[in-house]
Amino acid sequence: MLHAFPMYAYIPAKDMARARKFYEEKVGLTAREETNGGVVFEFAGGTACFLYPTPNAGTSQASQAFWSVQDVDGLITKLKARGVVFEDYDMPGEKSAAGAITAGGAKAAWFKDSEGNIMALIEDLSAARR
Template identity: 45%
Template sequence: MLRDTEVAAVLPAKDMNRAKDFYRDKLGLEPMEPGDDNLMFQCGNGTRFLLYQTDNAGTARNTQMGWVTDDVERDVQDLRSRGVVFEEYDFPGLKTENGIATSDAGKAAWFLDSEGNILSLFERP
């Protein structure tokens, strides 16, 4: 049943106005409908994600959502030009260089949104 059902990510936001500004100004996304309590955004192929108000925002220490891209370097450069700051990691099995990790699985880059949520870009080989 679920394999044929659309999936939508859900992200927490402590400050909805700040989050809306970040997603609009830094990522170039507009909410599907105006709202104060929740904001729904649509991305490629009909995928969506919801931002909702909670004081728990920014407490997860794992990647919460990611975009699949055909060119991580291009997208990192574009987002940096908008003020997005990419994380640098150096863990066993994961090391970024200039914000991008490369492995047999592909290339990936991570950044924080205005609410402390960890987001990613991923390029398959």
């Protein structure tokens, strides 16, 4: 039933000013609107996320959200140039020169935002073969 509707991510922030600066200056996002003490950022395909204030930011040990991308390695290089620091997880799979892990039909990389939230870039390699 819910598969017919868009889904949006919530991104928690302990310090809204710091988090907004990270997403705008380092990740390159543009705020669509400010609402209810938070900020909405829009993405491709009509999707969006809501960056909101909470003392619980950075407490999850799993990814908060991921971007479905076409060139993980190229984006790693561009984001590193803007100051984004990528995580180096000990995981099975082949590691690219840029640091992405290829396994299970996908190439992936992870970084933490200014609040300690884990974010991911995922490239579906099976889609490229279709």
